Amino acid sequence: MNAKKTIRKILFVAVWLCIGGGMLTLLLAAISNKKKGECSDYIITLKGPESNFFITEKDVEGLLMNTNMGLIRGQAIAGFNLNELEQMLEKNTWISKAELYFDNKDILHVTVIEKEPVARIFSTEGNSFYIDYEGKKMPLSDKLSARVPVFTGFPEKKMLSSKDSTLLKEVRLTAQYIISNPFWMSQVAQIDITAGRKFEMVPVVGNHLVKLGDGENIPAKFNRLMVFYRQVLSTTGFDKYKLIDVQYKGQVVASKYAGDPKVDSVQLRKNVEKLLRQSVETAADSTIRALPPVVKLEKYSATANMGLPGKEAVNLERQPNPNPSLEEPNPSAPKSADGQAVKPPVKYRNKPKTEKRGETVNKEETKKPKAMMHRKPVEEDNRGYN
Numbered sequence: 001m002n003a004k005k006t007i008r009k010i011l012f013v014a015v016w017l018c019i020g021g022g023m024l025t026l027l028l029a030a031i032s033n034k035k036k037g038e039c040s041d042y043i044i045t046l047k048g049p050e051s052n053f054f055i056t057e058k059d060v061e062g063l064l065m066n067t068n069m070g071l072i073r074g075q076a077i078a079g080f081n082l083n084e085l086e087q088m089l090e091k092n093t094w095i096s097k098a099e100l101y102f103d104n105k106d107i108l109h110v111t112v113i114e115k116e117p118v119a120r121i122f123s124t125e126g127n128s129f130y131i132d133y134e135g136k137k138m139p140l141s142d143k144l145s146a147r148v149p150v151f152t153g154f155p156e157k158k159m160l161s162s163k164d165s166t167l168l169k170e171v172r173l174t175a176q177y178i179i180s181n182p183f184w185m186s187q188v189a190q191i192d193i194t195a196g197r198k199f200e201m202v203p204v205v206g207n208h209l210v211k212l213g214d215g216e217n218i219p220a221k222f223n224r225l226m227v228f229y230r231q232v233l234s235t236t237g238f239d240k241y242k243l244i245d246v247q248y249k250g251q252v253v254a255s256k257y258a259g260d261p262k263v264d265s266v267q268l269r270k271n272v273e274k275l276l277r278q279s280v281e282t283a284a285d286s287t288i289r290a291l292p293p294v295v296k297l298e299k300y301s302a303t304a305n306m307g308l309p310g311k312e313a314v315n316l317e318r319q320p321n322p323n324p325s326l327e328e329p330n331p332s333a334p335k336s337a338d339g340q341a342v343k344p345p346v347k348y349r350n351k352p353k354t355e356k357r358g359e360t361v362n363k364e365e366t367k368k369p370k371a372m373m374h375r376k377p378v379e380e381d382n383r384g385y386n
Contacts, residue, residue, distance in 0.1 A: 128140060177219055225252070
């Protein structure tokens with residue numbers, strides 16, 4: 001029994017050895033035949049964001065032809081070093097990853113994954129470039145302009161320091177969050193980098209500036225800004241506040257002034273002190289003259305006090321007629337012999353003369369009219385009476 005089991009094991013191992021050897025022989029033969037074969041065709045596949053490619057199939061084809069020094073079709077498969085070709089393609093500024101392989105029909109498949117820009121940066125010197133998801137710089141393209149968030153005021157340096165690298169990372173993270181949110185992608189016009197390496201967002205809708213601070217906790221800051229938009233600006237309007245500060249945790253500070261609120265308050269205090277000082281100086285150098293109050297007389301009042309010291313009440317029941325010639329006849333006035341009333345003498349008002357001590361000023365002078373009827377003496381009218 002033991003001999004039969006041993007023979008079976010030996011036969012089982014021998015069969016599997018034969019099968020493995022045959023498969024290995026076929027594989028080596030296939031490899032040798034493929035090396036001896038020629039490239040029948042090639043297929044280039046581009047993968048990128050939203051089908052907006054900064055590199056075309058012709059560009060990739062040109063890179064492969066320059067490496068192989070000639071056409072791709074018809075060349076021996078043994079002449080293609082696929083690893084070197086992949087590394088060569090990935091060195092291109094627009095290519096993130098490349099994969100090459102031959103199929104059973106000797107067709108070369110080239111798959112290129114294009115780099116995706118996430119932000120466009122303008123330096124302090126006016127130069128501009130893109131950065132991708134890894135924070136690597138990308139040049140501008142004449143074929144296409146990427147619709148990405150814009151950052152201005154980045155330091156212009158040939159070699160980035162550790163602070164610059166940190167700032168570039170914050171730019172990348174902020175841009176990625178904006179791209180992932182359609183609302184902020186439409187609302188953010190640009191983000192300015194201040195001298196203190198802080199972010200200030202300029203919106204598309206609204207005449208205000210949003211202070212974001214540094215690049216930390218960007219999602220939380222934009223969430224606070226969204227709450228402020230919904231609860232406040234949706235009712236007051238997007239132009240009421242000039243400055244919105246969301247860089248502090250758990251709060252939103254809004255101001256109607258575009259400058260720094262602290263600076264504005266200091267300047268306001270200085271302006272108020274200046275005005276107070278000017279008013280005190282003006283009061284010290286000026287003489288205040290008080291005029292007597294104007295007393296409005298009632299139309300139908302019998303008497304009215306002028307409100308002046310030393311002045312008595314003035315009788316307003318009958319005012320003198322400004323035109324003596326139109327004055328109504330007085331029944332008690334003297335009459336002439338024919339029974340007609342004798343007109344009183346006309347009084348003319350002259351300008352007051354200056355008083356002198358011991359003298360009386362004649363304020364009015366009486367003149368008789370030219371036409372007057374003479375009456376008889378009183379003695380003649382009263383003859384026979386004692």
